[in-house]
Amino acid sequence: MREAGMSVKTDSAMSIPGLVIAPPKIRYRNDEMRIAPRAGSWNVVGKQFIQPGVLNYWGVAVFDRTARDQDVLEFVSRLVGNLKRAGLVVANPSPPIRPGNPANPGPTLMEVATLGVNAGPPPPPKGTRYPQLIIVILPNAAPDCRRAVKHWGDIQRNISTQCVRSPKWRNANDQYCNNVALKINARIGGTNSVIMSEATSFLQTCMVVGADVGHPGPGAATRPSVAGLVASVDPAISKMTSYAHVQAPRTEIIEGLETMIVGALTDYQEYYRLQNKKTDPPKTMVFYRDGVSEGEFAQVAAREIPMVKSAFRKCHIPDALMPKLIFIVVGKRHHIRFFPQNPARDGDRSGNCPAGLLVHQTITNPNYPDFYLQSHAGLLGSESTALPTMLRNDAHRTTATASRPAHYVVLENEAGLSSIKYVCAAFVDMRIPALTIECSHSLQTLTFHLCHMYASATRSVSIPAPVYCECSENPRICSRMEFHCEDGASLSDTASNVTSAKPEFNLEQWKAAFKPTALNKRMYFL
Template identity: 35%
Template structure:
């Protein structure tokens, strides 16, 4: 896991955008990043695993597979404004990509010029491109074992082939990615470019084991010169370039992969580790990836974190999992009271762990746990005799068990059971599981490093990666310049001006270092609370009536201060049993309010609900009742936080309440972004995302969400959410959701704003969560859906598609952390508004890295923006200004956040999808992470989720219920 910026982290398996990506719980905004490296790579959108498994299709960091025609372009370079392209070194102009070059996204025609020039360090290092032919071989094992065996087992197998079976053929040694691809610097002496070898499956072969047949077939000769032409904009992206890039990545990873535990692109070392309890420890890791840039190839190096099983006796690991290190091992004995629930939890934790046994077996994988102890568990010998596991070890292995009543581990596919006390867990095993919520804080503390600390760790990591000592790097003929990280040109954009409502002491504010405040300011469009009710799910001993009265008054004061009108200043206050029927309690409170408060008979316009600590299920029930069933906005407060809270706390609550009631907190001033405020071109800003279940949950669906503004100020966002097939990244019902949101926009402008020009002229579609390999799919699948939605409504707006990415390892560092003009004085990060669109970006397509927020902890992660399609032909500066401005209008914050507000909203909507299920349906447990027994059962369960998904109440259609 990488260090965090100030904002968002959520351990969502988006799954977790999103493999196994983990992030901490939500922080203040969003930039805490998804898809950190804990084991299996991904979080939401699992890009990168099994890369290149099809012959010739390998690639790194999910680079696009195909070539696509440019879908529009930015206008020619305005040289008088200084917007001319520059070379990779930044010293002389560099020509734009050649006209014949095909691109996936919009072709780069120039660079941005707005802002103040500044230099920054980045975690990239120059590399020289090899000048020799690379020979690519396909690896095939009998029964397709290369696809199913662990990467480490495959790599050990190929190592035995090269060093023991046929060293005379494999000199110098080839590099191997662990699946389908092997690369050599010389043509191997095979008959007809194909050869089959018999290789022992283990380093110490057993007489009963058959060797694995490995067939190597030459499939391509790769000329690295094509990579150089590609980086210079003289060559279109094709399969040879993708495969060559993958080959170079395999080369740089081969040496550390032979020495350390690894996970696709990261390697973890025991030199820096932390015990976090419950059988887990954290190891410092290093990420590296060869990437094409403008005019050159670069090596991106970063630190990461791996979650490992704690090594040692299996008994100790099991006791530590339960937090009972000091207990007797007999607590693991079913006959002595071990509950079945605890046995299942332990089985899920240990599943996949490799152990070595004193009986000489191993390392072999745990597949199950027995339901009985070794003394009680019996089996039949070959002579028909029935014996127990404990007696078998005493008579056959001469091992008398000290704890014969504790569990046994089922090992391997043969179903052999071994007593816990004869099993030992070797070090360096990645725990490929979802991070336990209670471990989030420990992971954040371990992985969080200030920018200067992170840069120093990266420099030290180069010594661990040891490129100069790698025989593979040397023989393939390229060199990594490790003298210093790359220093590149950047700019600091001017922050947008934000506009508040009438009654404010100052109608506008200009953020400073990504922050501002609400002092003496009124909301741009304050809402009105006609009648409301307070429901407290705490007893009056913990949350007294005096405290309830004080809380209510403080909340009303904050609302009035921000401009929210309150008609009823004496709301009904009811206490309710948190263990009772939540729907009945809220319904009774609403009925009482409707019967006693004018206008009588009307439902409340707001429920304020006070919840106890650790009440996730209660929260979900409240939101389901209000947002889904009744169409009444709800605002939940934690009892320990709202009890005697300060004014700032309630001011932040008001930010949420106002938009939930249909108000608008702040809008960008018309001078800040011409795209957003052009009255002649009504604009819809859409944000879209897909949230995935945790990596081991086949039986849970994915959730797709789209949000869009319904007002002319592009600040009031409605949302739609749908269920779709698990781990499907392309949005199924994008056409339907887009159509609904466009209709909401037209209705709002016509009926509530009195506009006569209510058809959108432009749609800007911000898509979150897709990897580079899925860019073409967005153009082929999702863009046509938006067009169809527009056609069905008989409109023809210009459409712009922008991908927003956070799952990358690019970091920016101020050259002088002590200079207040370069660095944020609190965190040491680059200042808010730092943007890079040169040198480390895509060789031909329009993309850039933007750091819009002031990080609070660790090293902030910039967002990466890629323009895939642009009917409007926006200038580079206009696109960059738009993205930066949208990072300042996130409704529940007075800080800029790390990605544009509509993208952030779409992410939250996916997270709120669980509220669309009736919490009384216990058989639809949204927190399960077990794998279904088979694909058919998983599909049936997903279908049940789809059928049980309840739509949002119509009254909430244009309100920001998700806040």
Template identity: 25%
Template structure:
């Protein structure tokens, strides 16, 4: 698609008048003439009865603007025996369609989904902008009546064309001007005046020119000739590159191979993105053997505890995982105070992990256990409810899940997938509110340390205050960059920030505060420690709470779409660089997609195009180690959510910094 073109002539505007027939409120079938008329067109009303034949007498001749020949248009009205009540959704749709046609009759121009008035625009030439006034309208059934909502809206239009931007970058005389141009333009929305449509720029093809040809019907035609024939446009600069906008509405990403140890794989499919059964007979991808550990339990659960430890040993043999004998610590009752006293004694021995058997899910006891081990000390704990260990049939399944969690909390990884690029830090951030004090919140930050090279994470928590997110996130960011540089002797090549916990109305504050603050911070850090590298930064707002549902039309039957389904047009907003991703498979009900709104995206050397970013996002949904399957959001977002919940609902304080490199919150 060529964005920049010059209009040589104006196409003719088709004008036609068609007599309209509508049902009358009169009970008789007789035809009557209305007194109203429009330029000689008589409006008639008539009630259509069930026995009436289809009405086909309404005809109109007009000239086709392209072929300059007359055509006949015929309207056929049939009796459908269907009454639409005013509170029906279909009635709302009809009213809104009629209103939209009326608004177009006012010579308003459709931009995106709303209508604007270019004739009354306010020009700001000193800034290269125009301000178009417009309206956002909606007709809905309210409690008593059908009401029209009309809201004033303004659209800021950039008068600088894509060709102007290209020439500006060419004047820089930089060998990287094409990369700089791509970084600015990819992901932006452009408006083409010749057809009044908006397009998202997915790529820039510098190898293609307007003089290149493509197959049109049964012949080859150049883009230049096509625009002249179709839109009466003359393209002056035939050396300009072509913008690429992918018109696809849906595509399905390739399914991943799950990697275990010793080159063992499990191939997921569109029917199965769950590898729970495969885990039982495979050695985990990265094992950290369990040694120097302890187990605490009430005396009444001694037999249950012994059976569980035996099952844990059996599972460990099948997964080639080494489990040492734990130190046993029994307590006389299950009061929180009893657990606290015993755990404080155990912490003095600096164990690598403590397993704790509890009778039920009492929140006060769980909070007490986690505070002693995760705040006062830096000891990962595995809390197990005794009730789940009393069922012999499910004991091996429970032991398998506990084994996986223990390995993760020690720094191991049960599985992995192949990553196409190295040097990437993926970040998840979420906020959770303290249920006992709604004015208090905690923000959790989780980052990967280049999963192509090794499986390591960085986690941190801070108390979150409204309006101060940018500062707290920056502090987490600095800690993550230090950990990355310590691990790899260099800063990340690419940073992808998945931001959860953002309401719809907060998007602009996120752009202004967080993104700009983080960009400036990254520039300062890379200028000092990046060895000449520039940070490549992507900021994405993740939204899970959606009313949107996506269905696959398969043999005239609607089904849930396959995992890995991406939709990045049609239902997306024209002023956003966004996509929907279905990453899960559900057995009951409808699967819910997740929306990814890309607020900022640096592109250099074509390393991470929008399509590749979608693939990478889908890959990250396979790495949440609390579930052997895909999740709705990337793993780092799910980890951040889990950590924020732990801090806000159980700890109510900041965890020990000694746990920052472990997934202790699983």
């Protein structure tokens, strides 16, 4: 802005009150830690997963032609060591390793899967052996190979694949291997950690849902939009099921929402049946909907909320057990930023406001209950520079841009979950204990604590974990259409060209091409 000759008068910026919500405890198998307020992250080194998985049948496929055999062996050995220290049972620490042709990965993947099963232990009584995981080593830039690997694993064979890319795997240290271990444990059915907080008792009888619609890029008029949904199925909100389907391009309303909710509720009850537990439906469904603009609030409330309630009836849930619905729109496409009045005293290490910052008055929506929550710690250069509408700068903020808070708008609150109403002292000294609040039954506290449950991260993420898998800025399911279709290479935005003034779009053809995955209950999207 200075280079363009512009300036901002920071002395006239709006000053507003804010609160800092206390973080939850993060529980591991051998430890229970309290996250330091304002840190927003924690270290998993030396921690064992709360529910480590058992890895019996696995192997390694190498499609990086520059990879040396000794380097691959050292990486696998280091990874196995980290898996064991995290508590996983690795039945075969020396899995089969096979090089392959990146232009045709299928035969090598099939060979590794077969060898991995044969090299594993005998199956349990009345059990069967099946390939649980294939580690796939890719060259630095290999989108076509990765696309083929994911289609083979997610769609054709229903085998989980964990890709690692050069040069990261070559220089892998314990931190990198721990990050890979987080994904592996979740993919094979384990649980990395759980939160212990004031919201725990409420969440035990709750289903948390995240949903979004991903749209094709500009000019791609013959490609559909992809609607995705992720829902929790266990009391700890750590195991997820997911659904995706295609719909008409640029359509924001999720047309198949009712069907996806029915599937999620069925998976919820199936999980409890397998655990030999009571299979009542969830008492509450907390639904986080991403990607909705302010002008679409009324349309979403009028169409999607009835679809969710219709799904309840389709599952034949008795009236006495009908889940209470909390429907919240999550927005991040805005230009509002918050800065502490004194970055050195009140900010985090990057000078941003601390994780857990809550703003719930002064700038709120007059038509709907809403609040702003900055749930993640600021990182240097974590956001693109944008002109904030609320700014406080003591002329010391030159090294970091402001973290973007999420804006939550409540469209439905049948559970009557309270919202923080009282006014706190001005946003002046976040070190004062009174400004770190613990409110056991507030939407704000529930939302912030759910941001600590993303399976492949050891920090609080920007929005609650289920919708983080779906959000348009970090798409995990909505962006996987090319993996679900046979000819995925032709489905990228750059490959889609408009050749006429009125290009034809055939939704039924796309529905036939879009194949579902049987890994939807195994967090394949991590």
